[in-house]
Amino acid sequence: MSRDHILTSQAGSLPRPEELIEANQGREANPTAASDERLKGLLQAAITGVVRRQREIGIDIPGDGEFGKAMGHKVNYRAWWSYSFNRLGGLDLAGPGINAIPPQRSRPGEIVLSSNADRRDRQKFLAVYTDPEGGIYTGPPLPQWPVCVGPIVYKGQEAIKADVASFKAALKAAGVEEGFMTSVGPGSAARLANAYYKTNEEFVFACADAMREEYKAIVDAGLILQLDDPSLAESWDVINPEPPIEDYQKFTMVRVEALNHAIRGLPQDRIRLHLCWGSWHGPHTTDIPMKDIVNVMLAAKCQGYSFEAGNVRHEHEWTVWEDVKLPDDKIILPGVVSHATNVVEHPDLVAQRILRFTKSVGRERVIASTDCGLGGRVHPMIAWAKLEALAQGAALASRTLWR
Amino acid sequence: MRMSHDHILTSQAGSLPRPDDLIEANRAREAGETTDEPHFQQQLRAAVTGVVRRQKECGIDIPGDGEFGKSMGSKVNYGAWWNYCFNRLGGLDLASGPGLYAQPPKRSRPGDLMLTSMADRRDRNRFPEIYGDPEGPASTGPRKAHWPICVGPVVYKGRDAIQTDIANFKAALAANGVQEGFMTSIAPASAVRIANRYYKSDEEFLFACAEAMREEYKAIVDAGLILQLDDPAIAENWDMINPEPSVDDYKKFSIVRVEALNHALRGLPEDRIRFHLCWGSWHGPHTTDIPMRDIVDVMLAVKCQGYSFEAGNVRHEHEWVVWEDVKLPDGKVILPGVVSHATNVVEHPELVAQRILRFTKSVGRERVIAATDCGLGGRVHPSIAWAKLDALAEGAALASRQLWG
Numbered sequence: 001m002s003r004d005h006i007l008t009s010q011a012g013s014l015p016r017p018e019e020l021i022e023a024n025q026g027r028e029a030n031p032t033a034a035s036d037e038r039l040k041g042l043l044q045a046a047i048t049g050v051v052r053r054q055r056e057i058g059i060d061i062p063g064d065g066e067f068g069k070a071m072g073h074k075v076n077y078r079a080w081w082s083y084s085f086n087r088l089g090g091l092d093l094a095g096p097g098i099n100a101i102p103p104q105r106s107r108p109g110e111i112v113l114s115s116n117a118d119r120r121d122r123q124k125f126l127a128v129y130t131d132p133e134g135g136i137y138t139g140p141p142l143p144q145w146p147v148c149v150g151p152i153v154y155k156g157q158e159a160i161k162a163d164v165a166s167f168k169a170a171l172k173a174a175g176v177e178e179g180f181m182t183s184v185g186p187g188s189a190a191r192l193a194n195a196y197y198k199t200n201e202e203f204v205f206a207c208a209d210a211m212r213e214e215y216k217a218i219v220d221a222g223l224i225l226q227l228d229d230p231s232l233a234e235s236w237d238v239i240n241p242e243p244p245i246e247d248y249q250k251f252t253m254v255r256v257e258a259l260n261h262a263i264r265g266l267p268q269d270r271i272r273l274h275l276c277w278g279s280w281h282g283p284h285t286t287d288i289p290m291k292d293i294v295n296v297m298l299a300a301k302c303q304g305y306s307f308e309a310g311n312v313r314h315e316h317e318w319t320v321w322e323d324v325k326l327p328d329d330k331i332i333l334p335g336v337v338s339h340a341t342n343v344v345e346h347p348d349l350v351a352q353r354i355l356r357f358t359k360s361v362g363r364e365r366v367i368a369s370t371d372c373g374l375g376g377r378v379h380p381m382i383a384w385a386k387l388e389a390l391a392q393g394a395a396l397a398s399r400t401l402w403r
Numbered sequence: 404m405r406m407s408h409d410h411i412l413t414s415q416a417g418s419l420p421r422p423d424d425l426i427e428a429n430r431a432r433e434a435g436e437t438t439d440e441p442h443f444q445q446q447l448r449a450a451v452t453g454v455v456r457r458q459k460e461c462g463i464d465i466p467g468d469g470e471f472g473k474s475m476g477s478k479v480n481y482g483a484w485w486n487y488c489f490n491r492l493g494g495l496d497l498a499s500g501p502g503l504y505a506q507p508p509k510r511s512r513p514g515d516l517m518l519t520s521m522a523d524r525r526d527r528n529r530f531p532e533i534y535g536d537p538e539g540p541a542s543t544g545p546r547k548a549h550w551p552i553c554v555g556p557v558v559y560k561g562r563d564a565i566q567t568d569i570a571n572f573k574a575a576l577a578a579n580g581v582q583e584g585f586m587t588s589i590a591p592a593s594a595v596r597i598a599n600r601y602y603k604s605d606e607e608f609l610f611a612c613a614e615a616m617r618e619e620y621k622a623i624v625d626a627g628l629i630l631q632l633d634d635p636a637i638a639e640n641w642d643m644i645n646p647e648p649s650v651d652d653y654k655k656f657s658i659v660r661v662e663a664l665n666h667a668l669r670g671l672p673e674d675r676i677r678f679h680l681c682w683g684s685w686h687g688p689h690t691t692d693i694p695m696r697d698i699v700d701v702m703l704a705v706k707c708q709g710y711s712f713e714a715g716n717v718r719h720e721h722e723w724v725v726w727e728d729v730k731l732p733d734g735k736v737i738l739p740g741v742v743s744h745a746t747n748v749v750e751h752p753e754l755v756a757q758r759i760l761r762f763t764k765s766v767g768r769e770r771v772i773a774a775t776d777c778g779l780g781g782r783v784h785p786s787i788a789w790a791k792l793d794a795l796a797e798g799a800a801l802a803s804r805q806l807w808g
Contacts, residue, residue, distance in 0.1 A: 128786050
């Protein structure tokens with residue numbers, strides 16, 4: 001918690017070094033190459049470097065940049081999710097591509113996720129989304145997308161062990177006490193075609209049981225576990241037509257219950273949740289308002305809540321915290337710098353944003369963070385400049401709050 | 404100039420997305436291809452009528468002509484607001500100078516400031532990989548091979564062009580039943596940022612431009628339109644002086660430019676003129692932008708009624724606090740940008756309202772007109788540009804409800 005200054009962290013993904021991106025291209029194509037010694041060496045060096053750089057900039061609670069989650073292209077918005085395809089058994093990885101999946105229609109009281117191509121913001125702004133020069137390009141798509149064809153089991157034991165070991169070595173080398181590692185939430189992992197489980201709920205809970213192993217491995221290693229679960233917010237846009245809010249809250253509460261099931265017995269104060277509305281550079285006009293899902297988010301049994309608050313669709317939502325009571329022992333990690341613009345936030349703006357939150361929930365309970373991971377979404381130089389602005393702005397806010 | 408008497412008025416900073424067929428026609432004309440001129444003029448007129456109608460439908464109280472008379476020959480374009488004057492000023496050689504990015508850098512010294520080249524801008528030097536990549540995120544569209552050089556006395560030769568612009572826009576306003584509209588024109592300081600081989604000093608060149616452009620300013624005001632002077636140079640020259648100068652030197656350098664503008668405006672009614680200041684609309688990091696606090700007095704020295712400036716992007720959004728300390732002279736209005744070209748995400752109307760209320764708290768509700776950071780045309784996709792104007796109008800309506808109950 002922010003005892004004597006506003007702590008800083010970030011939402012996960014950071015820019016990978018170019019040689020790692022190249023090596024990952026091979027790894028994405030052929031996952032068994034992960035044991036390759038050269039890649040291991042590259043990866044450890046890169047993680048050590050990315051932790052050191054966060055520390056130099058003034059990020060108090062660094063991550064591993066999600067470097068263990070393969071990103072094979074400079075522009076990439078999916079590594080946080082697609083890494084799980086290789087860590088879960090029961091998937092056929094050769095299904096139709098993400099934009100070739102057929103749309104599905106929801107009815108009141110009966111919500112189903114539609115396809116990526118059928119997202120409502122996408123349909124509203126089809127000309128922008130489908131224009132390769134339109135500014136929303138999210139990098140080369142995987143030609144095929146997984147389908148669940150059998151019981152979901154966790155098979156990423158080696159991979160998570162390696163991630164944990166690399167990160168712990170990097171933390172130690174940089175002399176950093178506390179670091180966080182991301183892992184995909186069940187609601188987000190289960191957004192795949194399902195040809196095995198009878199119901200979608202069954203599929204979500206199966207993912208919860210499988211992913212629990214990864215969550216446990218991260219917590220047991222003494223790291224902070226960050227559960228990445230954008231699905232809690234952005235599934236709203238994948239439901240077509242727009243559902244009643246109550247239906248969506250009910251639908252989403254099941255995903256939070258699955259998450260809580262997966263983290264049962266794990267210490268709440270070692271876990272934070274990351275919620276977001278999707279990091280692509282689109283208009284985002286169909287994002288669900290924070291006020292409509294904040295209680296669903298707070299039902300997740302963890303201590304910290306990370307969410308977007310630094311882009312122009314969600315920046316105004318600091319007012320939500322004037323009305324919603326944040327339970328006493330909880331903290332928030334609002335995004336005060338964002339991947340959604342190339343312009344680097346002015347440190348004074350960062351400080352203003354932080355102070356809007358501390359006014360409602362108290363200075364101890366705000367950790368200044370980023371909207372989403374910056375890696376793959378903005379140019380590496382801009383990503384780092386934004387982390388610098390974040391640290392400078394937090395220092396300015398701290399001076400106001402503890403003077 | 405209208406003030407926000409019973410609701411927060413809305414306007415925008417100038418450029419709006421051109422229809423595809425107009426862009427193609429502009430491209431052909433710019434390339435010197437044979438075109439059917441009467442057909443082109445008809446096309447342009449129809450487009451201006453359409454863009455005024457659409458602004459009205461969005462709820463923009465004080466529309467512009469979208470700068471459609473300023474030729475934009477590519478979908479991505481950041482230069483039309485400026486480049487149009489090259490064809491309206493005599494004394495320029497358009498065909499033999501080096502391209503904009505091929506000009507030599509220049510070094511300033513304390514007390515002796517000069518503009519360096521576009522390629523030598525300081526933010527550009529800090530982020531060379533971003534700016535250097537023609538396909539990169541900060542790309543500003545196709546580049547011209549040659550850039551103008553001043554080789555003789557600068558005179559205004561755009562009489563027909565400005566009269567056409569005015570006639571098209573007035574017809575569009577009348578057709579849509581809109582009372583007040585604004586038309587942009589480039590200010591002297593921004594017009595003279597080209598190589599000069601004729602005048603003895605930069606100041607002489609500056610004042611010659613002021614005299615020449617005065618004709619355009621007068622034509623716009625005489626036609627009963629609001630004149631908007633586009634003068635990003637006052638803010639973004641800062642980034643174009645290398646190494647970073649002292650703020651005092653920069654203010655001295657800039658106040659001369661404001662004096663040239665005031666010279667050009669002499670005798671014209673202040674209440675028909677607004678001024679647009681910005682830090683450059685390219686999608687770069689903008690870490691070397693000069694703070695508003697340091698140049699607000701220079702801006703306010705411009706003899707006009709309205710001041711339009713960027714306040715909706717993350718490098719300048721925090722600067723509403725400047726208006727808690729600076730006294731906006733009585734009778735003046737501000738047009739802060741509350742939606743921006745700097746992100747594809749469409750501003751939430753409630754954010755727009757929050758931003759407006761931060762300004763009205765300092766200067767009063769009557770003196771705030773909600774606007775955009777910069778022109779949206781050429782900087783974001785057309786459908787995003789229009790969605791942002793919708794958000795602007797919705798946000799202004801939300802703010803008005805709070806302010807007038």
